[in-house]
Amino acid sequence: MSLHADAARVLAGWRPTEAAQDTLRQAYVTHLAAHPDGVWRSCPAAHITASALVVDPAGERVLLTLHRKLRMWLQTGGHCEHTDTTLAGAALREATEESGVTGLRLLGTGPVSLDRHDTPCATHLDVQYAVIAPSDASAAVSEESLDVRWFGYDEVAAVADPSVVRLVDRTLALL
DSSP states (O other): OOHHHHHHHHHHHOOOSSHHHHHHHHHHHHHHHHOTTTTSTTOSSOEEEEEEEEEOTTSSEEEEEEETTTOSEEOEEEEOOTTOOSHHHHHHHHHHHHHOOOSOEESSSSOSEEEEEEOSSOEEEEEEEEEEOOTTOOOOOOTTEEEEEEEEHHHHHHHBOHHHHHHHHHHHTTO
């Protein structure tokens, strides 16, 4: 199965509990139906990205990365690559690369949230997952980051934008 087919399958089957999230889900499905290249950064209209919020195994903190280009504290994530065959796999790959943490595992079986946002390169149709870090997780700064740091849930709103806060809230509802 191709990444495009997996993305279409995941998004068609995901049932968010919030109406705004379902509206976004439908827009993503429509985008993929209209754009065979809709998962690649080369798609000029917009493209699917995959991200993951890294949660500590005790469920008390999240690992955020200070994005080098955007200079914002964000969850890990980014563009899909041609070696990716699933959205979940792309999110896990991005989380591992950007956090330096190995042994991450998905929380649940599907996305936690969707977030559409404009970036300097294009409109990102982000499919957001949550992953659990192993108990001995040791984070490392990647070339895409200026820093990586663990934050308590109550600290996130002070450092991150509302989209990250929403992702944290939706992840907490799953724990």
